[in-house]
Amino acid sequence: MRFLKTNKNKMVLKKLNKEYRKFISSSLNLIPQKSKFGILYTLYSDRLNSIEVGFAENDKILKNKLLGSDLILLDKKKGKKQDLNLLIKTLNELEISFSSKLNFRYSNILIRHLSILGWPVGRSLYKHRRIKKELSFA
Numbered sequence: 001m002r003f004l005k006t007n008k009n010k011m012v013l014k015k016l017n018k019e020y021r022k023f024i025s026s027s028l029n030l031i032p033q034k035s036k037f038g039i040l041y042t043l044y045s046d047r048l049n050s051i052e053v054g055f056a057e058n059d060k061i062l063k064n065k066l067l068g069s070d071l072i073l074l075d076k077k078k079g080k081k082q083d084l085n086l087l088i089k090t091l092n093e094l095e096i097s098f099s100s101k102l103n104f105r106y107s108n109i110l111i112r113h114l115s116i117l118g119w120p121v122g123r124s125l126y127k128h129r130r131i132k133k134e135l136s137f138a
Contacts, residue, residue, distance in 0.1 A: 036057070038057045038058065038078075038080070039056045040053075040076065040083055041056060041073065041120065044106070046072065050105055051103070051111070051114075052103050053087065053104070055079070055080075055081045055083075075120035087119060
């Protein structure tokens with residue numbers, strides 16, 4: 001009798017496990033995406049006093065964007081589009097608002113957050129604080 005109960009329990013667990021796997025795989029959409037490396041950049045508009053962050057697949061696209069506007073390239077680095085998506089989600093959680101084209105109103109707090117998150121901001125607008133420590137021999 002005991003054997004039959006454990007055998008039924010195992011069968012029920014296997015059935016639940018299969019159903020659980022179906023639910024998880026359908027709700028999470030775990031299809032791996034191929035993401036290529038490109039250029040993560042930060043642009044500054046002096047006229048609008050705004051910062052624009054973005055992703056370009058290559059240098060040519062970035063140069064065309066710069067030629068077509070009055071934006072100044074602050075800095076750029078190699079990265080993935082996933083990095084840009086992660087930055088947007090993080091800035092949303094920090095309650096920093098932006099327009100549809102990823103334009104942010106310039107502020108020292110924004111630049112500090114971008115720098116801490118590892119986003120390329122250059123050295124022209126943001127200078128890192130250097131903390132000097134003194135050793136005292138007592």
